[in-house]
Amino acid sequence: MEIDKKTLRSIMLGAVGCIVLYxxxxxxxxxxxxxxxxxxxxxxxxxxxGLAFILNVPMRAIERQLRRIPGMRGHRVIAIILTILxxxxxxxxxxxxxxxxxxxxxxxIGQQLPGFVNRTERLISKALGDNxxxxxxVLENTELQDFDWTGFTKRIVDFAGxxxxxxxxxxxxxxxxVINTVWNVFxxxxxxxxxxxxxxxxxxxxxxxxxxxxxxxxxxxIIDILRLANTTFSNFFSGQCLEVVILGSLFAVGxxxxxxxxxxLVSVLVAITAFIPVVGAWIGCILGAFFILVNDPMQAVWxxxxxxxxxxxxxxxxxxRVVGTSIGLPSMWVLVAVTxxxxxxxxxxxMLMVPLASVIYALLKGFCNNRVECLEIDSExxxxxxxxxxxxxxxxxxxxxxxxxxxxxxQKTGQDQKDQ
Numbered sequence: 001m002e003i004d005k006k007t008l009r010s011i012m013l014g015a016v017g018c019i020v021l022y023x024x025x026x027x028x029x030x031x032x033x034x035x036x037x038x039x040x041x042x043x044x045x046x047x048x049x050g051l052a053f054i055l056n057v058p059m060r061a062i063e064r065q066l067r068r069i070p071g072m073r074g075h076r077v078i079a080i081i082l083t084i085l086x087x088x089x090x091x092x093x094x095x096x097x098x099x100x101x102x103x104x105x106x107x108x109i110g111q112q113l114p115g116f117v118n119r120t121e122r123l124i125s126k127a128l129g130d131n132x133x134x135x136x137x138v139l140e141n142t143e144l145q146d147f148d149w150t151g152f153t154k155r156i157v158d159f160a161g162x163x164x165x166x167x168x169x170x171x172x173x174x175x176x177x178v179i180n181t182v183w184n185v186f187x188x189x190x191x192x193x194x195x196x197x198x199x200x201x202x203x204x205x206x207x208x209x210x211x212x213x214x215x216x217x218x219x220x221x222i223i224d225i226l227r228l229a230n231t232t233f234s235n236f237f238s239g240q241c242l243e244v245v246i247l248g249s250l251f252a253v254g255x256x257x258x259x260x261x262x263x264x265l266v267s268v269l270v271a272i273t274a275f276i277p278v279v280g281a282w283i284g285c286i287l288g289a290f291f292i293l294v295n296d297p298m299q300a301v302w303x304x305x306x307x308x309x310x311x312x313x314x315x316x317x318x319x320x321r322v323v324g325t326s327i328g329l330p331s332m333w334v335l336v337a338v339t340x341x342x343x344x345x346x347x348x349x350x351m352l353m354v355p356l357a358s359v360i361y362a363l364l365k366g367f368c369n370n371r372v373e374c375l376e377i378d379s380e381x382x383x384x385x386x387x388x389x390x391x392x393x394x395x396x397x398x399x400x401x402x403x404x405x406x407x408x409x410x411q412k413t414g415q416d417q418k419d420q
Contacts, residue, residue: 044184048191055196057234059083080196094268101265108295229359236355243322244274247281247314254306260299262291270307274314276350281311329358 024031063079066072195202210219248271255263270284285307293300316335329337334354341353 044187045191047184048188049195051188052192052195052199053233054237055083055087055192056199057237058086059196062086076197080193094272097264097268101262225359225363228362229355232358232362233355236358239322240275243314243318244271246318246322247271247274247310250310250314251307254310255303258299258302258306260292260303261295262288266291266303281307281314285311329354329361333357333361 059079059082062082063075066075066078072078207219207223210222213219214222248267251270252263252267255266260266266284266288269287270281273283274281276283285304288307289300289304292303334357337353337357338350341349341351343349345352
């Protein structure tokens with residue numbers, strides 16, 4: 001049998017593919033090391049791309065307003081500068097609210113902590129004194145009288161010596177890590193600025209690459225999906241910011257009504273941590289409850305009650321409606337997406353799964369609409385309460401049953417007439 005060049009090339013490519021697959025399956029450790037190295041190299045550019053995507057949301061709105069001013073030039077440069085200034089102003093405002101309040105809180109806790117410890121110790125002593133059986137059980141099971149305090153002290157000293165060595169080594173490593181992090185952040189910011197300045201050029205180059213590699217219909221579909229994803233993620237970020245402001249305001253109002261301490265600090269902490277969907281605000285709850293606990297334990301309990309109430313309102317009403325409406329995803333599926341994202345990828349999954357689910361929802365919706373239109377399904381069957389649907393087999397059985405009944409009646413009538 002004669003083998004042409006095309007068949008020979010296909011055989012060679014298949015053989016090379018099998019060899020590469022075999023190598024990939026048996027050299028997993030080397031592949032992990034290689035991939036980790038690649039990720040470390042491109043990580044600043046990935047972060048820079050994500051930063052550019054986030055900054056593009058306010059920059060696009062600012063640039064849209066600048067274009068309405070007649071005779072103004074350099075809209076892009078001015079929009080970038082104003083966006084950076086806006087972000088810096090927000091960060092300065094947040095830090096000005098947090099740092100003085102945090103400093104005051106730490107000083108207050110430092111002053112009140114000894115009294116809190118003494119009160120707690122008195123409560124425990126009183127509880128044990130009022131319950132002799134409990135005190136006896138603690139003494140019998142903890143073996144405090146036979147405890148080797150000398151050996152315990154020696155172990156603490158040895159541990160401290162080893163810890164000091166680890167701290168010195170860790171400090172050297174940390175310094176190198178800080179330098180590397182600063183350099184990566186600098187690269188990410190510079191790359192983000194380049195992306196913002198030339199986003200139209202990048203989009204045009206991406207389209208050219210798509211049409212060069214894929215068939216035209218597939219390239220069109222890829223570009224449509226990317227545009228949908230861009231719109232969805234932008235709306236999600238805007239909705240998330242609005243939801244954070246609403247939640248922080250609710251906590252500030254609620255804590256002020258109940259006259260709780262540290263209102264600015266706790267409300268800002270809850271708002272910042274709420275960027276992590278559903279569970280992020282619990283971090284602010286734990287910190288806020290700790291701050292209030294030292295000042296007044298009962299107020300800490302009431303703060304937790306207030307948090308649970310507001311969190312339920314936020315999870316079931318505010319978040320699904322504000323974020324779900326902004327990205328076109330129904331409330332029920334927002335909750336499902338957050339749950340699945342947390343199970344699969346943790347915190348990052350919670351933040352990414354909601355807009356990703358919105359894109360999938362929009363694609364499935366368009367696919368179903370096209371299929372229903374192509375199949376010419378009766379519109380009555382797609383209503384909220386469709387009419388009673390009958391299968392063709394059931395209709396055929398009913399027709400046969402009716403024909404048999406008619407024949408039986410006809411035969412009976414004929415027999416009656418014959419008998420007469």
